[in-house]
Amino acid sequence: MSRFWSPVVHDLTPYVPGEQPKLANLVKLNTNENPYPPSPRVQASIHAELGQDADRLKLYPDPTGSQLKDAVGRHFGVPAEWVFVGNSSDEVLAHAFQALLKHDKPLLFPDITYSFYPVYCGLYGIDFETIALSEEFAIRVDDYLARGAANIGGVIFPNPNAPTGRLLSLDEIARLAAALPDAPIVVDEAYIDFGGLDVIPTAVTLVRQHPNILVTQTLSKSRSLAGLRVGFAIGQPELIEALTRVKDSFNSYPLDRLALVGASAAMDDEAWFQQTRRQVIASRNALSAGLAALGFEVLPSAANFVFARHPDRDAVALAAALRARSIIVRHFKAARIDQFLRITVGTEAQCELLLEALKEIVA
């Protein structure tokens, strides 16, 4: 506390990100990074942008990020005018909270979800209500609609949800959006690229039909670029304009030159994307089966992590025992989920190490 702080800062409860340990040789399965490297085209494009002497860095980047908007538009088959790009999807989400989700009526989101949402509500003074997931940790659209359309300012949820990994069907998302035509619906698809093998069940396919749906995605997970900080949103131009107005009232150049070229190259490398996301999906399915064989209850995951609990081993003790073996996973001290561990899907070798360690620990 300080007398120099503004009142809003006094009242903030900031988000706490997963640990980024300085120690080498850890099996790091705690923050849902991709275990595989980004497309080699990313490095090549960044080298090309730097050139011989990094002379180009003296110039500001393109404030509109048009190269990246084009690449994202190509990937999804939508016009570039339907794309917003930002310095991480957390930043895009923050703009969405301020630009679209702040209304007199409360914003709704699940009781168990991405813990940044209540933080943004605190930062921007947004009234919110949480809606409990079912016993099976699923989002039930009817529980949202039961609040009455007249009492809902907006809805946001991750799909698949975090940290549960459970997927809500596109039919259910469309039903929610159709029933609340005056409320913006933000679908945070940080993990959607791990949600299907042949067809990725993205709500981008719903935005033509539903002018109130905004979809956000990140290059941090499925494109292996958590260190580059790039995210985007897709929606009809009316929604995109709201985000652009906030962005241009905050930072005109949120994406630097290296991020713009690197992210565009990653979006264009479809073969790399397909290969790495399929590898992660295969490892996730094997990891889920391996955990189940050790007696864990594992929620059905559509993400690059699994959420699991053991019926007679305490989650905090399990996490500590893993840590003693240099494996780190994430535990959340929250109601209903404090006996679960969230385990990021690593390489095949990392998943094997984890399963071997747990086999010893639960024996």
Ligand SMILES: *Cc1c(COP(=O)(O)O)cnc(C)c1O
């Ligand atoms: C990782 C994550 C994000 C943030 O991604 P960045 O682009 O790295 O900021 C957003 N939403 C959810 C649910 C996430 O898990």
